[in-house]
Amino acid sequence: MIQTLLVANRGEIACRIVRTCRELGIRTVAVYSDADQNALHARVADTAVRLPGAAPADTYLRGDLIVKAALAAGADAVHPGYGFLSENPDFARAVLDAGLTWIGPSPEAIETMASKTRAKDLMGLVPLAEYKVTEADLPVLVKAAAGGGGRGMRIVRRLEELGAALRAARAEALSAFGDGEVFVEPYLEHGRHVEVQVLADTHGTIWTLGTRDCSLQRRHQKVIEEAPAPGLSEGLTESLYALAVQAVCAVGYVGAGTVECLVADGRAHFLEMNTRLQVEHPVTEELFGLDLVAEQLRIAEGHALPEEPPRARGHAIEARLYAEDPARDWAPQTGTVHHLAVPSGVRLDTGYTDGDTIGVHYDPMLAKVVAHAPTRAEAIRTLAGALERADLHGPATNRDLLVRSLRHEEFTDGRMDTGFYDRHLGQLTESAPDPLTLLAAALADAHGRSRFGGWRNLPSQPQVKRYRLAGHEHEVRYRHTREGLAADGVRVVHADARAVVLEVDGVQRTFSVTRYGDEIHVDSTRLTALPRFPDPTAQLAPGSLLAPMPGTVVRIAEGLTEGATVHAGQGLIWLEAMKMQHQISAPVTGTLTALHARTGQQVEPGMLLAVVQES
Template identity: 55%
Template sequence: MTMTNVLVANRGEIARRVFATCRRMGIGTTAVYSDADAASPHVAEADAAIRLPGNTPAETYLRGELIIEAALSAGADAIHPGYGFLSENAEFARAVLDAGLVWIGPPVAAIEQMGSKVESKKMMDAAGVPVLAELDPAEVTEAHLPVLIKASAGGGGRGMRVVRELAELRDQIAAAQREAESAFGDPTVFCERYLETGRHIEVQIMSDTFGKTWAVGERECSIQRRHQKVVEEAPSPLVEKIDALRAQGPEAVAERDHGGPVRSAGGSSMRDRLFEAARLAAEAIGYEGAGTVEFLADEKGDFFFLEMNTRLQVEHPVTEQTTGLDLVRLQLQVAAGLPLPATQPALRGHSIEVRLYAEDPAHDWQPQSGPVHKIEIPFTAAEFTVLDQTGVRLDTGVVDGSLVGVHYDPMLAKVISYAETRAEAAHLLATALQRAKIHGLVTNRDLLVRVLRHPAFLAGDTDTAFFATHDLAVLSAPLATEADEALSIVAAALADSALNRTTSRLAGLTPSGWRNLPSQPQTKSYESRTTGTHEVRYRFTRTGVEVEGHDGLELISVAPDRVVLGVPGERGSVRRQFEIARYGDHIAIDSPLGPVAVRRLPRFTDPSAQVAAGSLLAPMPGSVIRLGAAEGDQVRQGQPILWLEAMKMEHTIAAPATGILSALNVTVGQQVEVGTVLAVVEEQEQEQE
């Protein structure tokens, strides 16, 4: 079977990833896009693009009949589902086949069997794969707590909730059902016992139509936020550690476990047991194509089946890097009826992937929206391509000027390092991220760098509670210290002064500069998101510049976009170079000290721009889906006032203090922009006992 044109029923980074392999194989490409994605890079890169009217997933990427119609009208003969949306929807897969198109995915029966996480666990249990027992939400008692609510039809953290109080169960189930319906079109959820800590290990499988199944390699994805993976790597540090101990003999394992039992499953390595369990899972359902079998493991090497993803995973690049395989190419070949190669490649080196999100980890992971003015990752050797030597790979769905909206996941890019050792891969990736130019949005970049450099991470001591264990506030702190940020803002002020002088000359005005008599300091003010207002007072002299609070600072060179300063130190002056970029009043300052973003403050403020004390501002654009109080109600600090839906997730807006809800400015269904005053709480003083 020969494929000539593939439609990708998805968007952003994954569409670009599939298109890249198609181009290398000489296969044509077709994109689909919502109105919100009309200017997306994946649309421009395709040979043909078909509009799906609307913005939300329910209107567009979840409309299987529209996608099939698009494929037929564009002359595509195959559909690749990517991940998310309809990628694990058996009805869609069946409809694709019924339309005479090639389905680049597993058999419909396999999707159906794994599509219900409830039924799939029963099947895996029968096949001999270890599982965690599933709980009926109606039968959960105090003895079962804590429990994890999960969406039966999907993953990626959508529709997942941890419940520790029985009184919260009903409301959390309802919230999980709404998220599952929004993300997957299926509100079905279930419960299982929640393990507070554990290691998330998954095995990449690839099966052809001739009965051959490869366990391609394992990945570890233990560092997660809201049950969604943030850092992924191959091979797994836990598997490497346990198998290294086992190679030393049972005594070494027993000593590590403080005399505890050694569960060695007949002496097999943990990797062998994982691979065998994954193959059992695939063979039990007659699997074909790429898939992932996910497990939750403990520190002794025992593991339990979580779910099987009947699609390509977000984190597949780390497996590609450590095997040299192009997994999308293998998907296309299997779908075309070709067998897997005769020999499976050996594992090589180490690869780490981080997900760069437009979100604020320090403020409850609030997703961000707006323009991406610039995204530039240094040391990038390739995009969407397997590296053959040490370097950085970038898989991204955005480019300079892209707009991040509110309808989809806020992931900007996957940044992947590859090196001979884990330590080298972590160091390379951390350095690339710190020196990256990411302008326009708050991101989780600083958090990622701190994780990659954390002693526990470097030691391989990671689990699903990593952020709780190591203090999220510390991990999400800015990379630039307060002193380094202040120095960066001084550089911005001097660059702005240079820009003003250049503009004055172009306008025929007399430029400011040094004078025979001492002049009054010039002042420029900036606002930092983390440290507040900074006022820079400086005076140019015959020999350079004087900056209040920065004695001994030497001005080496200054231009509107670049400043070099000599910074006094214990052993003499150290040169520091700063690059400055402007986007209206917003200024990005990049240097090896760490990225800094500030807003230039006007000399005079507009009183009408002030908001009342106690105002609750929308942290992101979104839709009001529920109200938790009415105007005039007495509310307590932390009480939910309303819920916003943005980027397929629910976000709670709570009272900042105990008092009266004096104003409620929104209604259910209303769309709001970031900064909108949603409500006002008039604080009441607490009575003294």
């Protein structure tokens, strides 16, 4: 029997594993990097061990330190979670060699399936040799052989882009997984990403726990997932199950795993097998009424599964909340999580609580929100409504994008595919401001001043406040009158620092307002208060390229020097942030008049990297 378990991970998944262990009476040990010393996962575990020496971004890849921590803390088992070392066979062997129980499949099964090239060979598929790719093969996908989560993946549509895509994918994969191997495969433009959750014990029982659709993706990383996958024929579903069972049997798989496929033209094309728990496992749990972590632990203890799994009930959908700006190339955001809360009736899995900080070293996923309902339409409505009403006070998030995606006709009709955001991102990130929301922010800010402080006996100029919303600046005008605050065309029913009630044409709306310095949240809208009179010294030269996020300059285009001619869209500088590389491109064709970025340099948002003067 497992008595004490070390979680070899961080953030949301570590907290989620600790929760199940508490319910089962199992003590838990967390590990943390210096950057995570105050992280929630280190606080909720029974004990926590610092992993010394390694840089924060690499700490959770140090299997030797993690095994040492497990032994020092008296753990008798290790759960790898997802990402980091969860699909590393050498780590699994090290855990077993130390006399600890490994919560997962055998190292041999991991070794075969964790390398996507070996897995495809086992399933009778042959990746393209990178040096043999021709125009006829395009488009192709460069993909990391180890790990997942969209890291180490690049779509190549022109042959001359292949070399740069290979270099970038290798660097990203090496940083994220400690393995720079990549391969090339055909890229199917309009397929659906459908997967099968499997659970297998040591007694020969294999469960196929339904299907999941994970087609809505950004940067090849899933954003919205649901179970069961909608609209699949019975025959196609059975072929997906058959592929999953084939993969399990081929390697003698034990534990929880996922077989991922691309469904196109009515056929299922095998992509890979993830030999671990998936980020989206909660939708399967909600659908079947299971705790997959608890099942993993029971299987590791040698218990047998019942012959048949429980029956599926209703429909479940999960949305991943990221601290990122979808309108700015999904730029990750950092800062303090002031307040995080969702309405009752949905499941919240998170690694953050009020007052925590989202840093620069790790994935920017803030939380997962999951809705379960009798039908798909009800689950969509419940999840969209919960996200819309959630309190997300802190860095900018993808919340609005998620709500609009869930309500998009293509999604509600079940017609989505992996190209959804390629087609609709612009429409889904449009940010027409609500004038009443802006006015509510201004009136809440004005509350508390002397009632007659701005009032004059004769008409005077209105008060003006300026706010930034989604990268655009907006002005709001209001007046102090004998009766109180007023604005044209609006009746101010009530206004204080926390709540504003406005009436237009007899219809009243109530706004909740919360302020943290210059950051203002009006219901679900995040604003930044700006000074009334902009600083004239803050003007930048046209063509200035600013760092969109905190990160590290990992590459500058070969031969790029001041005075060079550059072309619109040409990659100039590459930043690495949260294990992903982000390309900074020339905005116009012209001359590079200044280059301030240096390889290895740490940059902050808004830092000037280069200037391109249009020709």
